[in-house]
Amino acid sequence: MIIHRKLLLILVIALISCFISSAWQDTDHPSHIKTFFSPPADLNHKLAEYIGDAKEDIKACFYAVNSEEVAYALIKAHLKGVKVQIVMDRGRLFEEDSFYPKLKNFGLAREDTITKGLMHNKFCVIDDKIVWTGSYNPNPYAVYENNDAIAIESEELAGIYTQEFEKLWGDKIDNSKENLNHQIKINNLIIEVYFSPKDGAIILDKMLKLLKDAKSSIYFAQFTITHPEIAKTLIKKTKEGIDVKGVMEYEQIGPYSKYLWFELMKMDVKKDKNYTFAFHHKFFIIDENIVITGSLNPTLAGLNKNRENVLIIYSPEVAKEYLEYFKSML
DSSP states (O other), X not given: OHHHHHHHHHHHHHHHHHHHHHHHHHSSSOTTEEEEEETTSOHHHHHHHHXXXXXXXEXXXXXXXXXXXXXXXXXXXXXXXXXXXXXXXXXXXXXXXXXXXXXXXXXXXXXXXXOSSOBOOEEEEETTTEEEEESOOOOXXXXXXXXXXXXXXXXXXXXXXXXXXXXXXXXXXXXXXXXXXXXXXXXXXXXXXXXXTTTHHHHHHHHHHHHHTOSSEEEEEESOXXXXXXXXXXXXXXXXXXXXXXEEOGGGOSSSOTHHHHHHTTOEEEEOSOOSSOXXXXXXXXXXXXXXXXXXXXXXXXXXXXXXXXXXXXXXXXXXXXXXXXXXXX
């Protein structure tokens, strides 16, 4: 009798495991997409872990590298035989806490020489299969700043980011007329990827269309919003009865910021509560189904001059993770 009970228990566990496995496979949020939010996540440590796991190569475009943990992780990867290449913005190379001199001394880093504005990217391609990107710059205060990052395992996406990296590294001609693939599919999840300034007009059109087509809600966490068309669209959607909520960096509220527009219209847009460190997020959540994220601030410079990357992720599961974090900041 005891044996029969054990066999029955094993059978039930096996059936439950199969059900869970099947349910996981059907989800729009595959296991190779990871989201990270700071605080509480230590993004320096998370990125250093990804770097430490690299086996073949690391290709990174960072606005700046001021984190000792990340810089030393890159150097250690190089010393164990991983090919490491890093492009950084020329205006941030010789700051007091910049690790550019050390990285350059090992032959790992170059300054961006082709961008008219800022080389404002924050992405890293690892072993031609993992893309790390978001709002986060490696710096000693990252654990205290409000930032978000996403790591996506996809060889196709990594290939698209690699093409952008090669232009900035100097291995490929920067051809503004080239026709890159902007959309990939991971199981049932669709991701679109764009790079400014080349795709600036496309990014703006996409953002405006997605915002205008919102049926129930628009939630955003932004370092700043200065683009008038994006601000006008958010105001219009509020008037239409769409649930529009936002949080913005209070130190960026000035003559160019559209926060004052939102305030005058009595919109539910708040100043951030992290008064000591930067509120650096750059994401929108639309209808709890779509996430727009990356390095781009919704500004004219971000779209037309700076080097930026934008991901549009169509997934209620990914949107849920961003939404849960967004609600924690209200």
